[in-house]
Amino acid sequence: MKKIGIIGMGKWGKNLIREFSNFVEISKCVTTGNKDNINWIQKNFPNTQCSKNISDLLDDNSIDAIIIATPINTHYELAKKALESGKHVFVEKPITLNTKEAEELVKIAKTENKILMVGHLLHYHPAIIKIKEMIKENKIGKIKNITCNRLSLGKFRKFENVLWSFAPHDISVVLDLVRDMPEKVICYGKDHINKGIHDVTNSILFFKNAYVNINVNWLNPYKEQKMSIIGEKGMIIFDDVSKDNKITYFPEYINYSSDINAEPTPVKNNGINILFNDKNSPLTIECQHFIECCKTRKTPTTDGEEGLRVLKVLQNLQNSLTNIKEKTFFSHDTAIIDDGADIGEGTKVWHYSHICSGAKIGKKCNIGQNVYIAGGVILGDNCKVQNNVSIYSGVEAEDYVFFGPSCVLTNDINPRCMHSKNGNYIKTILKKGVTLGANCTIVCGNTIGEHALIGAGAVICKDVEPNSVMVGNPGKRIGSIEEKGGINYHK
Numbered sequence: 001m002k003k004i005g006i007i008g009m010g011k012w013g014k015n016l017i018r019e020f021s022n023f024v025e026i027s028k029c030v031t032t033g034n035k036d037n038i039n040w041i042q043k044n045f046p047n048t049q050c051s052k053n054i055s056d057l058l059d060d061n062s063i064d065a066i067i068i069a070t071p072i073n074t075h076y077e078l079a080k081k082a083l084e085s086g087k088h089v090f091v092e093k094p095i096t097l098n099t100k101e102a103e104e105l106v107k108i109a110k111t112e113n114k115i116l117m118v119g120h121l122l123h124y125h126p127a128i129i130k131i132k133e134m135i136k137e138n139k140i141g142k143i144k145n146i147t148c149n150r151l152s153l154g155k156f157r158k159f160e161n162v163l164w165s166f167a168p169h170d171i172s173v174v175l176d177l178v179r180d181m182p183e184k185v186i187c188y189g190k191d192h193i194n195k196g197i198h199d200v201t202n203s204i205l206f207f208k209n210a211y212v213n214i215n216v217n218w219l220n221p222y223k224e225q226k227m228s229i230i231g232e233k234g235m236i237i238f239d240d241v242s243k244d245n246k247i248t249y250f251p252e253y254i255n256y257s258s259d260i261n262a263e264p265t266p267v268k269n270n271g272i273n274i275l276f277n278d279k280n281s282p283l284t285i286e287c288q289h290f291i292e293c294c295k296t297r298k299t300p301t302t303d304g305e306e307g308l309r310v311l312k313v314l315q316n317l318q319n320s321l322t323n324i325k326e327k328t329f330f331s332h333d334t335a336i337i338d339d340g341a342d343i344g345e346g347t348k349v350w351h352y353s354h355i356c357s358g359a360k361i362g363k364k365c366n367i368g369q370n371v372y373i374a375g376g377v378i379l380g381d382n383c384k385v386q387n388n389v390s391i392y393s394g395v396e397a398e399d400y401v402f403f404g405p406s407c408v409l410t411n412d413i414n415p416r417c418m419h420s421k422n423g424n425y426i427k428t429i430l431k432k433g434v435t436l437g438a439n440c441t442i443v444c445g446n447t448i449g450e451h452a453l454i455g456a457g458a459v460i461c462k463d464v465e466p467n468s469v470m471v472g473n474p475g476k477r478i479g480s481i482e483e484k485g486g487i488n489y490h491k
Helices: 011-020 035-044 072-084 099-112 126-136 162-178 282-296 304-323
Strands: 003-007 025-030 049-051 063-068 088-092 116-119 143-153 184-190 200-206 211-217 219-231 235-239 247-250 395-397 428-430 468-471 476-481 487-489
Touching: 003 011, 011 025, 011 035, 011 063, 011 282, 035 049, 063 072, 063 282, 072 088, 072 099, 088 282, 099 116, 099 304, 116 282, 116 304, 126 162, 126 219, 126 235, 126 247, 126 282, 143 162, 162 184, 162 200, 162 211, 162 219, 162 304, 184 304, 200 304
Parallel strands: 003 025, 003 063, 025 049, 063 088, 088 116, 143 211, 395 428
Antiparallel strands: 143 219, 184 200, 200 211, 219 235, 235 247, 468 476, 476 487
């Protein structure tokens, strides 16, 4: 390798310049023109030229590789130009802001036969390298759970949340340790300092055979960088803040009694402090690795493909973080609430009930046991649905509607299994304050007027006037009912 160029002169860009300068000549750097940065370069690296123009690096045939340490939103454009100019590229994490851009960079790197490496620094930590060796040697058995905590106070960014700033390192290592992609992810968080920029996120990654928690926070009063790796038979704790005990190994953590009726008990010991020989900084190892890969065309540990995998997980976590609303209703553990169901504040959903995507349920409703509510159903506020009721698409209920136990609501006047209606169902309208008695049947296409009472077992085949009392099959009006429940029977 002849020379390299660097784009970006922020804090981390300066760190990269210092490290790379130990192994290769830094010919040129691109900076915004900040006088302090230019003075710093001239003082510490007098042979390095400063420029405001990126083309000065791209057009220089003596420069073999370009280092990109700029804001995330510039990674794609700069990396693409560098690769198409025939340069190897080292780009800081994450590789880009979206997967399409990352996929294009990976494709260009292959077409141009150039190295594309992403700065997922944690992979190059000597302790992580040692931990990978231990796991490969089956020291803890198959990984079952990983918990990562990366906490500190500041730096509060305005254009990048803590998930994108802190979590890529841990996600990258987790994907390598588990050797798989998650089947599902969930992310929660809070924006305390800058609206829309989360300062705290808690992520859960569900793998086929492992469960992973990644907690990142830049509002913590003390620094913590810890990873707990739990296997079938042992555990490894990585504590990067600790000076002397970065790796603690627990060969076993559970005692199983020969008595099958006895409870497992924890193994109480302090663990074993694991030493490792390499005292180089992770950044030194990372920079050396990039140069070696450029020289030998060896695939980097954190190549573009690896960066793309991390980005896919990041984007899925961000989607979860953006779309999850604070839950303001109660649902029992056995209830199924599909994504896209709209449930109002204070509503309660009880045992074994299923609310489908597209259903809209108002505030302070009570959904009893074993209730099915299909997509397209609308329930107003303060409705009460008793046990064993199925409410199908096409039913629209206003406020304070009472659905008695096992009442039946239809949405097709002439159902045929052989011929689908393709979602063209017939509406049933239940006005404010309607009461449907136990086991009654409401044939679709009818409107039940305000405060009407449908008696137990009645079958309603036509519109019902407000305040009517209906009984029998077919339903017959036998009186009227007041809003508060007083009944006047016909003589």
